[in-house]
Amino acid sequence: MKVDLIVRNARIDTRDERRPSASALAVLHGRVVALDEDVEGLTARETLDAKGLALLPGFNDVHAHSVWFGTTLMEADLSGVASLDDIYDRIKAQAAETKPGEWVVGAGYNPVLLQGAVPDRDALDRASGGRPVWIKHASGHSGQASSAGLAAAGVADRDVPEVDGGKIVVDRDDRPTGVLEERAMALVQEILLPYPLASLEQALELATAQYAREGITSVTDAGVAGGWIGHAPAELAAYQAARDAGRLRTRMQVMPVMDALHELPGHADEPARRGFGAGMRTGWGDEWLQLGPVKVFTDGSILGRTAHMREEYEHCPGYHGYLQDDPEAMRTRIREAAAAGWALALHAVGDAALDFALDAIEEATRANGWPPVPNRVEHGMVVRPDQLERLARLGVACVVQPSFITAFGEGIRGPVGKRRGEMSIRARSQLDAGIPLAFSSDRPVAPGAPLLGIQSFVRRISEEGLVYGEHERISVDEAVRAATVGSSEVTGQQAHKGRLAPGQLADMVLLEAHPREVDAAEIGAIPVRATIAGGRFTHRDADVD
Template sequence: MSFSVVFAIALLATGCKSSGPAVVADAIYSGGPIVTVNDAQPTAEALAVKDRKILAVGTKSDIDQAYKGTATKTINLGGKILAPGFVDGHTHFLGLGAQAVGANLLAQPDGTVNTIDDLVAKLREFAKSPDVDRTGWIFGMGYDDALLGRHPTRDDLDKVSKDKPVIAVHISGHFSAMNSAGLRKIGYTAATKNPEGGVIRRRPGSMEPNGVLEELASIPVMIAAISPATQADKDYYAQRALDMAKSFGYTTLSEGRAFAPNHQDLVGFATRGLLDIDVTSYIDHVDRRIITTEWFGHSYKNHYRIAGIKITLDGSPQGRTAWRTIPYRIPPDGQKKGYKGYPAIPDTKVVAAVFEESYQKGWPVHVHANGDAAIDQMIKAIRPAHQTHGPGDRRHTLIHGQFLRKDQIPALKELQIFPSLFPMHTFYWGDWYNQIIGPELAQQISPMRSVLNAGMIATSHTDAPVALPNLMQVMWATVNRTSRSGKVMGPDERLTPIEALKAITLWGAYEHFEEKTKGSLEPGKLADMVILSDNPLTIDPKKINTIVVQETIKEGNTVYKREQ
């Protein structure tokens, strides 16, 4: 029993009964298990909310006696589960809008595109939608070459349209494929050289682009193609993104790589009152000058804040652009034997300068690094700044760390780098990793248990719009690590359900410097909550991914309710 409960009961007992409780709750939730993610009080019967915050957590009789007044709304959970709202370690709010609006090119279980023909059909369907006019592009998100057998080419996409530009975005976000009209529109021809950090794939025996674009040959043109231009269309995307996130239980969402214009859009959404859940952004290092604005800091304004900066050191592991120290077993099209992926920023001095400035100015840095060579580069780049400035509470974060080697983990600990890993890949690409990096290393991807064993905490993220922002699927993958074909990928790296739940709530809050206000159901924290169809801690762990979010509550207000 908390002090405040004791105090309130004492008041009742000493004759204040006629005036009701000293503090009256706005709402009291009870009637279903309450999973608090607070080790000091893991479960409870009732939870009281007042002024957007959690007032008390305890037994139903204590809470009712102490805080239930005539104005208190009582909410019966009806056997459903109350849990903390989800705080994802790494997502892309603005990409989520494109995912919600564009054609869904994901394979099962998130979509239905399992062949190139399916992909063409889906894009043709989207071509009829009025949403095409919002960007001028026929676009779709999330195709997976590992399942399709190859990337779609311009010839495939010319079947969607000969005159309108078409772009299909790879599930990693690091590749795209365009039709001939699309290539014409962006001006890629046989004469166009590969940009640094990117590849324009060519037709066999010629310099003519085949439509497939990698990394920095893709990312800027892809973002331009799928992003809305007018204010009304931007708002529409944002609304669709928020609706999708809330339907999956997000109460804090992140834009994991924002450029200056993206930040301006986010400021616009915030100031016009569009945001009803919290959104953090990490500003790409090339635009880090804008971090000096009033929007940077730990407190939100109208649900938005800049939380730090982002630097990207390599590509995607399933796309084989993650930068490794040893070769891929199967090089991608157009690459020779011995290919190890490649860095996004070949000069480590450039990366080190970003860290030095971040240490000086107190910016948390989110570092995208998948391959072990990219992680080596991160360690090498951060160490001089760490030695100069000494330890501190900075929460620089390794984003993804898919091919993190066990011998690199002590350096993460020493340099105080928070791991935000991506075990969701064990399901989506576990079987593919068996082929491209070999079964032994495939077992070790996103080694969550090893990181916890080293005395660190970590998050398990969706990186949505890579797949859907379905954190129950992520939690399921973190606990089970089962591939599409049913193989367990690295049984020793599996987490328990409570650890995996922390990795999408309390530890997510920690990563973003918000563990004092979010991530668990404790008095004084924000009333950011979800109501779930089943208890993720007691359901058969193999069924965690069948759990659906019934309701999402942000600071005491219901912002999403599933239609029955």
């Protein structure tokens, strides 16, 4: 038999308990068809001599923002600034390439790295030559406008209105600083959006090319087509066009935000439902592009102190953060989406928000049964012991981001304090409770390379070099499992993804070394030599042949 690809002389970690290792592998029609002795006698259209390199299942990031990430590659990069002057310089450089009257957009700024400092709105005006400026904070839950930007958004210097589910931040003189939190960001986004679909296709091409260079073969895009995180109402069309044009280098499971769903008329005897026209729901699509759960934002972020906590924030007497909408209104929409067959992905950062999310999921499951893809909560930055038990009982995954620890762990621990910090970004506790553990990055909020995430799962060292929850450390093999098998379980795709075994998709990554073979502090630096999705190379070093 002639197959499409044979890989020989590899050290294959199959992640299959029945056959954990191999040295040769054959691929036909995008799937693994043979290992080791079953490869003998086969011929192939292409043969790869791995020369002893490590071959693993492709990495799977179950919570990222691909269009958002891709657009940051086309905007002023503020992720590595060391001072406010650096910001002004980069805005000035971006303004020089921007037409008069158009917005100057910067991305990736993390105020935590500058001890909470934010740019001066008037200084941004000077840097941009009077063009309106919009800076996207790395958390995605706030942004910064210049004076010209505020004026364009209709925000006056006095009589600043309140915003449901958000805030226009003012200084001690009640003058807006330019910082817009949560739903207040819509004041600017309504001007900048929607993006042209051609720009979104370009963003997807740029983002997935970077994913491939890092060994990623699958991504779940956690929020598109609406809300503050979407880029266009027809955002799904950009994914389909990019896929049709061969511009997607990774498989995509896409989560529409709840705002993109609408009431669906039905029979009088049926429950109220919410979804897409024609009744499309979670699971629609194929192995390359599939609808995932519906994304619901219940609260904000700890970095911005907008996550909803049961106890007050450190040094903020009486302040607990807040939910992003009326609780009953959110419960109703969640119940209606579940009735239409949607799985649920509820953004819940604070433990009070997690209580709300689990209540809503339990109610929806009781009424509608199990969805086609597992229900999940996103982030769960502070999870109490009783909530771990409840997550396990309900069969709900808690999708954490290990790279948050290395990017801004102390920025999280500071607002919640030492005791709650010990309940943050749980990994070991989830495994011990029987909850499936996946890898995710939330990119571009934090660095997204999966090898760095595996390293962070294992070491748990913060940006200041401090241990962050030693009791939540996991082994290298457990972390690799999270990025492969665990991610496939959380996305409901374990039947055909996550292992290198006959019948599974031929998604794999060729590494210079297996993560277990290097010092834990060096895992993130392991070179990715090639990435293969469906038996086709999406990234390949020149000497890999």
